[in-house]
Amino acid sequence: MRTDRDVMDHEGRGASPLQPTPTDDDLPRRYADFETMPEALDYAARGLRGLNFHDARGQLVRPYPFAELREDALAAAHRLIARGVRPGERIALVAETAPEFVALFFGALYAGAWPVPLPLPTSFGGRDAYIDQLATQLTSCDPRLLLYPAELDTFAAAAAAAAGVESQDWSAFALDDAEPTALPKAQPDDIAYLQYSSGSTRFPHGVAVTHRALLSNLAAHAHSMKIGPGDRGVSWLPFYHDMGLVGCMLSIVGNQMSADYLKTEDFARRPLAWLDLVSRNQGTTMSYSPTFGYDICARRVSSQMDVAERFDLSRWRVAGNGADMIRPDVMQAFVDTFAAAGFKASSFLPSYGLAEATLAVSVMPPGEGIVVEMVEETLLAGGGPGERDRPQRYRAVVNCGKPVRDMEVAIRGDDGSRLSEREVGKVHCRGTSVMVGYFRDEEATAACLDADGWLDTGDMGYLSDGYLYIVGRAKDMIIINGKNHWPQDIEWAVEQLPGFKAGDIAAFSITTPGGEETPAVLVQCRTSDAAERARLRGAIRERVRAITGINCVVELVPPRSLPRTSSGKLSRAKARNLYLSGEIQTYDIAA
Structure with missing residues (x-):
């Protein structure tokens, strides 16, 4: 070496x-x-x-x-x-x-x-x-x-x-x-x-x-992203994740591109090295990241840094985004931070995919950037317009593009029926790149892949004018008193309080000693002051009540307590299991 x-x-x-x-x-x-x-x-x-x-x-x-x-x-x-x-x-x-x-x-x-x-x-x-x-x-x-x-x-x-x-x-x-x-x-x-x-x-x-x-x-997403002369890949994504392996390594070989790599752990220590590498790229850059990658880069820029002097992001043609819920506020913060270095908001390319479909299911046409629709939350939760016992609230849902070549997408209800435009249900896809099945697990395969080749992705979303919008994971939904609540809405609400950021909060459902379902909200807390912790707990509880109309259990936990998947995403399921088993330390109310 x-x-x-x-x-x-x-x-x-x-x-x-x-x-x-x-x-x-x-x-x-x-x-x-x-x-x-x-x-x-x-x-x-x-x-x-x-x-x-x-x-x-x-x-x-x-x-x-x-x-x-x-x-x-x-x-x-x-x-x-x-x-x-x-x-x-x-x-x-x-x-x-x-x-x-x-x-x-x-x-x-x-x-x-x-x-x-x-x-x-x-x-x-x-x-x-x-x-x-x-x-x-x-x-x-x-x-x-x-x-x-x-x-x-x-x-x-x-x-x-x-x-x-x-x-x-x-x-x-x-x-x-x-x-x-x-x-x-x-x-x-x-x-x-x-x-x-x-x-x-x-x-x-x-x-x-x-x-x-x-x-x-590989061919489908290459055509969707219009790979051509001058394009060059840059990636820090891990090769054990489908986006890193398929999108940023196998695609590079299959479509004969050159690419530049940072190790994932090196990106975690020095995120701006990713943008340094993009800046030195003499071609037109194609580089992907989940939302948190863009978030951490924007947060690492100090008020003293001259981004226009250090970076040149003007040749970044495809700034792909996927692998997690896409946050329009984070994307806007990235644009605000790096516009002076030549980054263009139109470079953002939202997409949706999963390993069970090899990778890409839908990709936004290049140049269209982040497009959002404001959707009333009762509709997102699968309710009707009349199910409102509080003021209307809306969430910005990001357009994840059109189905790639040789891929069909359908939205289905709980009974398996195909839903109409703008009706929220389970996202199903069918195409030549859908998996054969899970290795040596016929039961799990049959649970998500039907005889006609339709794959139940486990994600919830809707179609609008041929574009796919993803609203969350079905298994993450919190159901309280027959009403559906998305954990992302609770987490994003808490993030608006001063001192918190994306990844600090995990929301999920638990059963109280009285046998009732209630949301639990775990929040990473950086203060050791008892009075400040008590104030934060109260502020979080009130914030969640104002957004959802329900009471919740609030637990403050030490920094770096919340588990992540191997690709860096928050794992709500693992957080819930660790919390219920007592493996996550919580700060005592009187502490």
Whole structure:
């Protein structure tokens, strides 16, 4: 691995022998119109583009042309076959943002095995929680082998031992001798890989995606985003999440783009390094993030920083947003903060997708930006216009775009009937990129995928003039006295109080000792003053009552108490479980 001394710093001083792969070359672009993913890499390797890995300061440490990736992947495939790995067996990979992971992922594909990206440790939960999660997912996917970066040896080896799985760090695996041998030829309807959703912990579901489904989705979102000459990707998203793996790595190969990567943990420590990387991009940037990524960047800008001097965001063509509820207020704050650096609000590209559909279900046409509709909250909750016992309140719901190519979207009621325009119900989708099913879980598959190929996404939304609007997760809805309340509405209301920000609040339903359902609101509190805590508790309770008309249980908890999924999203379900089990510390009322 090359060292930082070989690299030009972020202000451009010094000479560097390292050059990133070019944004454009002479290879005619094909929009993922291949039968299998190995065929896509074979084609991309004929050009000069590739992947580029950067350190925590955004300095280039490893350009990785597709030709070199293909060579390493073929070598990995021969090593796997030499170890007796057969087509259809799983190869679990801890998904570090590194060239080794990408080479091993494609090596498994060339060998006919199914790569299974698994998460890295997060700051929440510690060593034991990570080992338990990894062991649970290993038991679920039943892999032939677990490969991981050497620095995670104690974690990964312990998890593998608990699951009875052979394991090896990938630097040791790379030393194995293997003679070149004939490789199996994948077919379009073969399974390409298994994808665990970011919330897969206690009861993980491995989403089985075929080559046909994958390439259909890569082509669909490439056409939706109008990928063309001059476009270049920039990403910090983890390779174990569908947006990072499919949208920001496999799509890069399938559509022959160059891309620049930061590790997710480096983005978490220095978020503005992402924007530094965008600024240095000489092409037109395509980069995605959940809402919280834009939020944290805007918050890191101090009043003394001259954003126009430090950043150049004028070439950011596609600022994608997805993977969580899109917050128009956060998007506006980002525009307000970085407009002076050339960022255009029209660059925002909202979208909607999920691992069970490979990735993209709907994408906003480029250039339309954030479009919202103001919807009365009783309609959002599935009620009628007459169900109002308090003043009307509205929520801004973001337009998540039109269904991508070869994808249908329908909104259905509780009885399965198809709803009309602007009626809120469960979002269903059907298309060539919908999963085969959950690995070895026919019951869970049947619960969400019907005989006609319609997938129940579990999300609630509505259609308006051909555009899809998402209002929340069905399982998150809080039902009190027969009325539906969205936890996001409660959380967003509390965030408007001084001193709180997105991610500080988790709302969910609990049962009181008297047997009644009531919302509980957990709020991360940074003050140690008892009187101030009492004042905050009262202010939160009154705020929720004013917004929803209901009383709630308010619990103040220490900072960093609320759990997140591996992709960084708040996990309400896990917060509820930890709260009910007493594993989240709460500040005593008198404390």
